[in-house]
Amino acid sequence: MKHIVILGTGTAGTMLANHLFRVIDRTRFDITIVDQYARHYYQPGFLFIPFATYREKDIVKNIKNFIPEKVNSIQEKIEQIQPAANQVLLKNGMKIAYDILVIATGCKTAPHEIEGLAGKGWYDNAFDF
Numbered sequence: 001m002k003h004i005v006i007l008g009t010g011t012a013g014t015m016l017a018n019h020l021f022r023v024i025d026r027t028r029f030d031i032t033i034v035d036q037y038a039r040h041y042y043q044p045g046f047l048f049i050p051f052a053t054y055r056e057k058d059i060v061k062n063i064k065n066f067i068p069e070k071v072n073s074i075q076e077k078i079e080q081i082q083p084a085a086n087q088v089l090l091k092n093g094m095k096i097a098y099d100i101l102v103i104a105t106g107c108k109t110a111p112h113e114i115e116g117l118a119g120k121g122w123y124d125n126a127f128d129f
């Protein structure tokens with residue numbers, strides 16, 4: 001049995017878990033998905049909160065509602081990917097061996113990596129989204 005491990009239950013990880021679950025030969029592949037949080041935040045919905053078009057209940061959902069039951073779901077912080085050993089180390093010490101690893105842990109802005117952006121004027125006349 002081959003093991004597919006997906007890191008992150010954001011939009012990307014959740015969609016991929018559902019897609020793979022439908023298309024793979026499940027007698028040959030197991031899928032595990034890992035995230036530190038039990039809740040999924042529908043980020044585009046954030047924009048509508050200040051206008052009361054959406055309420056918190058519309059955009060914050062239990063992630064288990066979106067992951068197929070036969071996909072193993074683990075709620076824990078990911079500490080380290082150990083590619084030499086084909087394994088992922090979680091904060092609780094658990095190690096998950098993988099054959100195929102999908103990294104879907106999202107992204108963050110890095111204004112300091114763009115020359116001049118984070119200097120004078122940052123959050124005055126230069127902003128991120």
Ligand SMILES: Cc1cc2nc3c(=O)[nH]c(=O)nc-3n(C[C@H](O)[C@H](O)[C@H](O)COP(=O)(O)OP(=O)(O)OC[C@H]3O[C@@H](n4cnc5c(N)ncnc54)[C@H](O)[C@@H]3O)c2cc1C
Nearest residue numbers: 008009010011012013035036043044046077078104105106
């Ligand atoms: C206000 C707003 C409006 C937007 N509007 C649009 C739009 O109109 N159209 C559009 O296409 N996109 C829009 N986006 C962008 C879109 O929401 C994001 O691109 C998308 O949600 C990213 O999904 P993701 O799965 O890549 O990452 P994320 O949703 O960030 O998911 C990453 C997951 O990885 C987990 N994770 C990360 N590190 C660890 C760790 N060490 N241990 C355990 N878990 C970890 C996180 O907990 C998280 O659940 C908008 C975003 C915002 C904020």
